[in-house]
Amino acid sequence: MSSPRRIYLDNAATSWPKPESVYQAVEHFQRTIGAPAGRGAYAEAIQVARQLDRTRQAALELVNGRRDDSVLFTPSCTAALNLAIHGLLRPGDHVVTTVVEHNSVLRPLRFAAEQRGVEVTLVDCDERGFVEPAAVRRALRPATRLVAVAHASNVTGCVQPVEAIGDILSAHPARFLIDAAQTLGHWPCDLAASRADFVAGAGHKGLLAPLGVGLLFARAEALRELTPLVQGGTGSHSESDRQPDDLPDRFESGNLDVPAIWGLSAGLEFLRQRGIADLAQQAAHLTVQLVEGLRAIPRVRVLGPSADEPRVGVVSFQIEGYDPQEVAAGLDAAHRIQLRAGLHCAGRMHERLGTLAAGGALRASFGPFNQPNDVDALLAAIAEFAAAESFP
Ligand SMILES: Cc1ncc(COP(=O)(O)O)c(C=O)c1O
Incomplete structure (x- = not known):
């Protein structure tokens, strides 16, 4: 008996x-280039330096950046x-953030509060998860x-309405x-539009890109205003043991993950050709299909906004009486449907x-390769769980 198709919904x-172009780019780098960035005068090292520049440029275009904005490569979003949080904050500073945040924001801020004398205000959201810009305004202080x-x-x-929040901050010296x-x-x-x-x-x-x-x-x-958190070799100004001021070197000590950046370059090109608006629309269709399908299943509670409010292709839900981890494990074991369960x-x-x-x-959560039949399969499996008296 053939095993079911893997349906990955943890994007x-x-x-x-x-x-495919991302896999090819990484393989091309690994097999034929294999040189580090900024550390050699030979052909492949120069090729790497150029590719990094091109990738920064393509990334900047994606966010409508200005010529003098910087793109720094890091190992992860965390x-x-x-870098932004600890590089900026000094004792006595006050920070405004929200209850919506991932621990990658909340934990550095908790650390800064406990170790560095920083004060943090958490702004609430409504029951769908939206933050009111006026609540951010009210939380602002001179510090x-x-x-x-x-x-x-x-x-x-x-x-979140980041443009409206950016407008509020245009009259305040806080960084966004x-x-x-x-x-x-x-x-x-x-x-530009968000004034971030x-x-x-x-x-x-x-x-x-790859991880x-x-x-x-x-x-x-x-x-x-940012202090680098990591100091070390940059391949530049090696006569000095002082961290260079040049950008991006000041913030990019140590070898970069060039294979992943090579893949990122191909990922950005894929997105440029497909268009973010087109992909957002595709995710919106899948989201409507999933939210409406889940709402029709008894004992299922869908969290968050309605399908037509501003939202990306991320849908969380509960099945009354079931532990999310058990359902996720069951979905993978029985159907090869892969969701994330827990507190995220x-x-x-x-x-x-x-x-x-x-x-x-x-x-x-959807990616560019998910199709309506992935959602059909998930809905059928959830309906089966929800209908069962105990775990099927
Ligand atoms: C909102 C948010 N911020 C930050 C992160 C951390 O990203 P990374 O895994 O690249 O560190 C995640 C990861 O899921 C996230 O969802």
Whole structure:
């Protein structure tokens, strides 16, 4: 008996599959280039340096960046967020953030509060996950140095009104950090329109790169205020044991994950050709199909906004009486349908949604290669679970 097709619906964690061109790019780098960045005068090393420049440029175009904005490569979105948060904050600073945030924002801020004398205000969201810009305004103080907001929730998928928040901040000196882990590649993210100072993202999620690369987009004037968290070799100014001031070297010590960045370059080209608007629409159709299908199944509670509100292709839900982890394991074992269960590194958001005590929720998240028949298969399997008196 042949095993069922793998139906991967955990693209919010990392995207899979990648476009064929991404696999080819990584293989090409590994087999024929294999050189480090910024550390050689031979042909392949120069090729790497050029490819890195091209990739930064393509990434900057994706977010409508300016020529003098920087694109820093990091190992992950978590590392990019830590660089912005710890690089910026000083004792006595105040930070405004939200209950929607991932632990990649909340934990560095908790650390800064406990170890560095930083004060943090958490702004609430409504029951769908939306944050009210006026609530951000009310939380601001003269000492507010940073406002950090997730562009889209990795639990409910709701997209925050970052442009309206950016407008509010235009009259305040606080720096604005957007966690775009769930929007880059899925939803338009515009540095200029949002007036963001820093945008952190993951290469391996919506940008379709392999695991191992994150990005921090930074405005030139904001980047001048950042202290590098890692010091070391950059391949430049080697006569000095002082960290160089040049960009991006100041923030990119140590060898970069060039194979992943090579793949990122191909992922960005794939997105340029497909168009973010087109992909967002495809995800929106799948989201409507899934949300409406789940709502029609008795004992299923769908979290978050309605399907026609601003949201990315992330849908969380619970089945009354079932532990999400058990359902996820059962879905994989019986149907090869792969969802993420639990708290999604966002305990405060689950607390807000009232799902903490039940162990969180099940989450399905789409990538560019998901099709309506994936949703059909998931709905059929969930209906089977929900109808069973006990675990099937
Ligand atoms: C909203 C959000 N921020 C940050 C991260 C961390 O991303 P990474 O896995 O690249 O560190 C995630 C990962 O799921 C996320 O969903």
